[in-house]
Amino acid sequence: MSQLPEVITALLQPSQYPDECPQQVELLQTQMSFVLLTGKYAYKIRKPVNLGYVDYSTLEKRKLFGEKELVLNRRLCPGSYVGLVPVVRNHKGKIQLGGEGETLDYAVKMNQLPLTGMMDHLLQTNRLTGDMVAAVARKMAFFHAEAATGGEINRFGSLDTISGNIAENFEQSRPYIGRALSQRQFDALRSYFDRFLADHAAMLDNRIAGDHIRDCHGDLHSAHVNFNGSDICIYDCIEFNDRFRYGDTASEIAFLAMDLDRHGRSDLRQIFVKEYVHASGDRRLYALLKFYQAYRAHIRAKVACFKLDDPFVSPEEKAAELAKAQGYFDLATAYILPRPQLFITTGVTGCGKSTLAAELTRHLGLRHISSDITRKTLAGLAPETPAPAAFGQGLYSPEQTLRTYNAMLNEAGKVLAGGESAILDATFLRRDDRAAALKLAAQYGAEAMIIECRLSEPEQLARLDRRQKEASVSDGCREIYAHQKDRLEPADELPVGRNHVIIDTQDSVEANVRQIVDLLV
Structure with missing residues (x-):
């Protein structure tokens, strides 16, 4: 950690809080403040900064804004803000919260709210x-x-x-x-x-x-x-x-x-x-x-x-x-995009589609519509409940797969109708299924992008092996991968470019996201 001010270094010592007896004092930082957490209380001390739009450069200003913080925050959180406590250097030269001595700063004291x-x-x-x-x-x-x-x-x-x-x-x-x-x-x-x-x-x-x-x-x-x-x-x-x-x-x-x-x-x-x-x-x-x-x-x-x-x-x-x-x-x-977006992933199990879809969801404010979750929800199962089956059987029979894709498209249609964007997270092995998604986008005036995920076979198999040892909503395994690889129909509905991107998921998910976002503007 970079060098901290003397006041903060002193207040990080648990002995500074004899009435609270904390095991340790945790430090959080914002651009403008240090926050010390003892488990019972939180103490916020402003940094002596002047950033133009905020000026905490003098002790008087930090006191003024500390008092203002108490008044304003008691509007929506009346029971948590305790008061303003001076940070002083006592006659022995020790820095402490409250008491007699030279005032070095002020801390807003509030009840520490539960993390949970x-x-x-x-x-x-x-x-x-x-x-x-x-x-x-x-x-x-x-x-x-x-x-x-x-x-x-x-x-x-x-x-x-x-x-x-x-x-x-x-x-x-x-x-x-x-x-x-x-x-x-x-x-x-x-x-x-x-x-x-x-x-x-x-x-x-x-x-x-x-x-x-x-x-x-x-x-x-x-x-x-x-x-x-x-x-x-x-x-x-x-x-x-x-x-x-x-x-x-x-x-x-x-x-x-x-x-x-x-x-x-x-x-x-x-x-x-x-x-x-x-x-x-x-x-x-x-x-x-x-x-x-x-x-x-x-x-x-x-x-x-x-x-x-x-x-x-x-x-x-x-x-x-x-x-x-x-x-x-x-x-x-x-x-700021002028039209809703419909992203359609394609690629065999274990190639990183869902990881990328989840990250794109956070970056672009999408509705994440997952085939794994949809399939299990339709069967009355929790998403994390394992439901392994041989290829084309059980939850993965042609009938259940058709039902899953229809439910996904139905949900996506509702999202697009409301002017929102979505990502369809599924293998989309068949041209017909991708065509149905593209038709849906056109129906609602949305722009479509096919995200074709590729991964080298050794890494793909290694990921599938790791998945078997971890909790996952996916039931993909080597056997499923082998069958899907033989049945994957080339995604040639749209030319590679703005509406069809090929993603090497061997790269970091951050790099994959950057590749896609760069195509949107």
Whole structure:
């Protein structure tokens, strides 16, 4: 880890917290803060930075914003914010939390929220439900209805303010062209935002007239939502700059909607938005949703990029932040595409289709429609339940396979009809099955891409052998592979290019994703 400030090094010692007796103190970092976790409490100490849009450069300012953080966050998380604690150097020269001495800094103290209730953790462990996101939507609808509006706040919904914020995003992300996004992505995003603002000025004015510009949370994503029994705590709102908190409620809802897409859960995103619209009555939100989702994805990408230049962030974390930034830029790119996309994988079992499909789902906000999951769901089985059978028998009989493909196409049709994009994750060995998928895309005005996955036979067999020892939704094995290899009909429906890409899954999944995304812009 890079060299830490003296204050943080001192407070990492468990002996600093005699009333809590922690075994260890965990350190988290954002671009603007250090957060110390003791198990019972979390202590947030601002970094002495001045980034233009945020200024924590003086002790007085860090105290002021600490006090403001308490007031603002008690709106949506009243029971968790304890108070502001001075960090002092006592008369013996020791740094400590509270007590007499020279004040070096201030820490916002809050009850440490349980990891098991964090929305991002629930997403990662596949335990977030539609009922839970619907409850968040209702809480936000009530919060927005009560939040301050009018006067100075309304100015932040104006075309000039929104244009200025977008221009700033591009200027601050420009240095990362070639690292976190391509020049083509940058140019496509810039062109989209310029066109949208030019074409929808009246719509934005109507949002002001309709009292949709409010004093919001400003940073509504899954890492800031905690479920603790029946209580929902939405914390860590933006306090450092009012212009990032004041804004259209549609932008706030688009933020969490985008984040659900980034976690590969476009299904939960639909539930969240639908419930918010129902609870708030704001049906006009839909016309702004993708615009604000792209805007919010761009902001998240930009913020991740900032960590690449932070001297306190380790090389390992910088690598993770770069991958995060690329993912958000890809998602922003997906939102601005003029038509829905239907991706169709093809390739024999074990060639890496599902791994690539899952990663594309997160990068492009897709509905992931898996043949393995669909087949078992139709049979009343949990996806992880093994159901091995000889080729063409049991769950893999021609009748069950036809039923599976029909169900997948039916689900994809519903997604495309709603203007959404999807990926069909299956072998698609037969031309007829691929033709049916291509016909479906054409029926709904979607653009289709066949993703032909190839892998050398030795690596393919090695992967299948490893799969037999691991939990998997797939029942693929060497025997199935041998039969499929003989029956795979060449994918020659579309010429290789924008609508037909050949992927060598021996390469990293990150490289495979880059190859596909580069074809979209």
